[in-house]
Structure formats: C-alpha cells, structure tokens
Amino acid sequence: MIVSIHQPQYLPWLGYFDKIRRSDIFVFLDNVQFKKNEWQNRNKIKTAQKWQWLTVPVIHRFTQKICEVKINNTVQWGKKHLNGLITNYSKAPFFNEYIGFFERTYAQDWQYLADINIHIIQYLVEALGILSKMFVRASKYKSKEGPTERLIDICKQVGGDVYLSGKDGAKYLNLEKFKKAGIKVIFQDYKHPHYLQLFESFEPCLSVIDLLFNCGPESLSILKKGE
Numbered sequence: 001m002i003v004s005i006h007q008p009q010y011l012p013w014l015g016y017f018d019k020i021r022r023s024d025i026f027v028f029l030d031n032v033q034f035k036k037n038e039w040q041n042r043n044k045i046k047t048a049q050k051w052q053w054l055t056v057p058v059i060h061r062f063t064q065k066i067c068e069v070k071i072n073n074t075v076q077w078g079k080k081h082l083n084g085l086i087t088n089y090s091k092a093p094f095f096n097e098y099i100g101f102f103e104r105t106y107a108q109d110w111q112y113l114a115d116i117n118i119h120i121i122q123y124l125v126e127a128l129g130i131l132s133k134m135f136v137r138a139s140k141y142k143s144k145e146g147p148t149e150r151l152i153d154i155c156k157q158v159g160g161d162v163y164l165s166g167k168d169g170a171k172y173l174n175l176e177k178f179k180k181a182g183i184k185v186i187f188q189d190y191k192h193p194h195y196l197q198l199f200e201s202f203e204p205c206l207s208v209i210d211l212l213f214n215c216g217p218e219s220l221s222i223l224k225k226g227e
Helices: 014-021 077-089 095-107 113-128 147-158 167-171 175-180 208-224
Strands: 002-006 025-028 042-047 050-055 134-137 162-166 184-188
Touching: 002 014, 002 147, 014 113, 014 184, 014 208, 025 113, 025 147, 042 077, 042 208, 050 077, 077 095, 077 208, 095 113, 095 208, 113 134, 113 208, 147 162, 147 175, 162 167, 167 184, 175 184
Parallel strands: 002 025, 002 162, 025 134, 162 184
Antiparallel strands: 042 050
C-alpha cells in the first residue's frame, strides 16, 4: 500500500497530483505549522504578463497548525480569484467545462483554509480523471513530532508499507528508521511536461488548473509525461 503525505495546498501544481496518482492513500498533512508565503494559501496562474499570484488571505498566529488557520473573509478574495480566472482563461479551449465548479466554490462561505484547499484538490483529482483514492487528514491521527517519526506513525496507522516522498525527502528523512519500521521509501522526481498554453512562451510550475483549462481531457496523459 503506497502512502504519500503532503500539506494541503491551494490550487497545487502538476507534481502534487502526480503524487496523488501514484499513491493508494493520500494524507493531507494538516497538523503541522502553517507557513505563510509558501503554497498553502497561494499559487500561480498564467497571464498575458507572464503569471500572477492568487492568494487566500488568512488570519493566523505564529506556530498555528494548518488545520487551525482561518480565512480572512473581511476582503472579497473569492470574487477576485474568480475574476482572475475569467480574465486570464476565458479564451482557453476547456474553460467552460470547469469554471462552474469555481463559481460555486467561491460563492461559499469558507472559514478554514484547509477545508477549501482539500475541497478543491479532491475536485481536481476527479476532473483530471485520476482513479479514486483514499484521502485522510493527518489531524485525525496521533503521531510523534519528529519529521521521520511523524511520517512513519501515519503510514502505520493507515496501513501503508511504502512511503512515496518528494525528492527533497532524502535530505532530511532517516531512512534507517523507515527500514526498521518495515516501510520502504521511494522518491518522486517529477519533470514538468510542456503543453499548449495561452499567451506567449511556456510557463512551468503553475497551478494544475492552467493545464485543465488548456488541455481538458488530455490533461492526465500530459501530466503522466512528467514521470
């Protein structure tokens, strides 16, 4: 049983979904410290001026866990994000097939960042045509605090015997501890594929919605080229 574990991100890039695709169980690591100005509350979309951030405003305090972080709904961020998608992707070939979900999503009253992130990710998995996966939240389980120990505990509790790590995991994971726990570690090394985008020049590492709006039903086969 292959397990991958990752913080719930906002509108993640292609490599995030490759990790989900290659796993049997995907664990949202929502019980670790929130990091501002990373990928947990923002991501990039393509524009005529190269790219721009879409950022979910949050109310948080230092050391707060991701699952505890609230969205700052005193600003109309949802309307801004929807307008950003319409402005930059309305001419994309498959825009009309997916925009309805985002219209409905941004019309809802979201209180917690992790909730909207997970909601969007699970929709995008389905939209990409990735086969059904088991999704769980790490906050539902008890685990040790160390980076290696936490991952081992989660793998054991969900019944995993293989842990799929990002390529940088080799820099901080104690592989001997995984071995003693009877868990094999494999590493993802995703190579970003090229595909047809709007505007000039190819821009890698955008949100996966750029791929969906531009390539529609071909998106999964393109995503797989990054293996």
